[in-house]
Amino acid sequence: MADQPKEVKLYGHGFSGYCTMVNSALKLKGVAFEYVEEDLQNKSEALLRLNPVYKKVPVLVVDGEPIAESLVILQYIDDVWKNPPLLPEDPYQRAKVRFWADYVYQKLVPPVYRIRTSEGDARKKAEEEFRANLITLEDGVREELWSAGGSFINGEKPGLLDVIMGSCHTGLKYLEDVAGVKLVEKDRTPLLCSCMEAFVELDVVKGP
């Protein structure tokens, strides 16, 4: 079945890692799209109408129909535009990718939020939690998904987990500078560092 050209619009914000994920996935797949930068302090009427449940970016609008939540959007993009694939073919491998993708949101995002918004002991605890959980992610993907070859978890080319982690790289570096703490240590998490560094060097990610 030939792919019908679709009208694709992404509502996003430059500093949002979630928006970077969607932006990058679309570019990796060679999808033409219009980008709308939202002012998160003054959200547009369009955004509030398109995402009434969460009122957040990113929102992908395809032929007028909105899709919200970054992980939902990423899987949609992979369903519609097949090449290059972000998820493996095999159901068990797909389950592992989905598990670890969900892990990022369940176990890495909340401590980052607490690092940003708390102080003193609470912040130290959040930093320790983040580092420990990042190591769990490293060990997990290394054991269950990675077959040595290429800089990415997915191998030579980035897959879903590389898009997710790679899109968090800039934000994590920024947080390390602002918080004055090391969150990502290369010797403890070499595969995750390699995939994040390789990801931000991709032409589609660096480009306009």
Place this chain on the structure above:
Amino acid sequence: MDQPPSSVKLLGSWADSHTHRVQLALKLKGLEFEYQEEDFINPSPALLLHNPVYKKVPALLHGGRSIVESVVILQYIDETWTDNPIMPADPFERAVTRFWCHFTDDKLAPAVGLVFSSSGEGQKAAVDQVHENLKLLERELKDGAFKGRRFFGGDKIGLLDIVLGCGSYWLAVFEEVMEVKLIDPESFPVFHAWLRDFEEQQEVKETIPAIDRLLEYARGIRQMMLSLSNSSSSSSINNAAASSG
């Protein structure tokens, strides 16, 4: 490509809605499976082996390999045994399904759990939150993505029905145990009708425990929580409540 239904085992807990999701999906696919009951306060060595990250039920074992996290498991089941699909074929429909699954576990279920584990003003706020979330679902059923459908999946139960339905019975249970109004038919007529229809399906009746068992269970946990919070230490009981919500 269909796999022969070889060696499928489910580690679960009888009162856990996420376990019910997987049981229901396996039933809808006509799959035989072995079931092992887990005590979620004392996970077995098998559960710790197969779910080292979260140490929780459900865990699906297939051909010696394990899959955990109920929505991940449901998609694995659907992609491995492709007859009687529970996910829609259309990518946009799939996105809508995934979105509302996320909403269920991210917003609705925690609010319902909070109704159970709180009291006074905190509980009132949690009840309001449940109502807000049900309003959103009611609107989608009435006028939005699911307008005119018998089930979220269409004429037949789909993945979102399974995710939302296995857990929505707690609404009726908590209404009775906590004496709060959560899901009255006047405020949420379409959602209410969908839930009744869902609960009448044969496979669902075979999966969800009898309401009196759930009531007894919930009353027991609530008593324990109240007496422990009077002696100010209730984290493991809150975990119990949360993991069964």
